[in-house]
Amino acid sequence: MIPVLLDDVVVPLSMRAIQVADLRSWSGDENAQTARLLASVMTHIQAAEKPFLGRDEALARLRSCLEAASAGKGGVALVSGEPGIGKTRCAEALLALAEDQGALALWGQCSEQAGAPAYWPWIQVLRDYAEANTDEELRVMRGS
Numbered sequence: 001m002i003p004v005l006l007d008d009v010v011v012p013l014s015m016r017a018i019q020v021a022d023l024r025s026w027s028g029d030e031n032a033q034t035a036r037l038l039a040s041v042m043t044h045i046q047a048a049e050k051p052f053l054g055r056d057e058a059l060a061r062l063r064s065c066l067e068a069a070s071a072g073k074g075g076v077a078l079v080s081g082e083p084g085i086g087k088t089r090c091a092e093a094l095l096a097l098a099e100d101q102g103a104l105a106l107w108g109q110c111s112e113q114a115g116a117p118a119y120w121p122w123i124q125v126l127r128d129y130a131e132a133n134t135d136e137e138l139r140v141m142r143g144s
Contacts, residue, residue: 055090062094070101104132 058079065077079087091107098105105126108121117123130138 010013021124055086058086058090059093062090063097066094066098066101070103104129106132 062077062079065075068075079090083089095105095107107127108124110116110121133141
């Protein structure tokens with residue numbers, strides 16, 4: 001299977017970022033790469049289809065953190081609360097906003113199963129970051 005880009009289809013910027021990130025590193029291993037591309041696309045489609053209700057204040061606060069980060073100001077935003085109140089959905093909405101602004105948005109997630117490796121969310125984020133950049137870009141960022 002060969003990746004195909006459909007120029008006539010209007011695709012949200014966040015979906016184009018997925019296409020670029022995944023197709024940039026296309027290795028020719030059709031099964032693994034195709035499965036990864038489809039999983040990324042489906043995750044974003046499913047997030048976009050979910051209604052986002054009752055979390056306008058939380059998203060406004062997160063949006064202001066995103067604006068500060070875009071202006072070069074570092075910081076951390078913690079989304080916490082009881083199970084099922086919309087923490088993941090709020091983070092998905094922020095991720096979509098960041099990607100639509102052209103940011104490289106990375107996602108790490110804790111496993112609810114016992115035995116997950118230490119620092120698992122950070123491992124996922126760093127792995128995705130490395131995959132989104134060429135070896136040369138990574139060397140420049142490291143300063144070597």
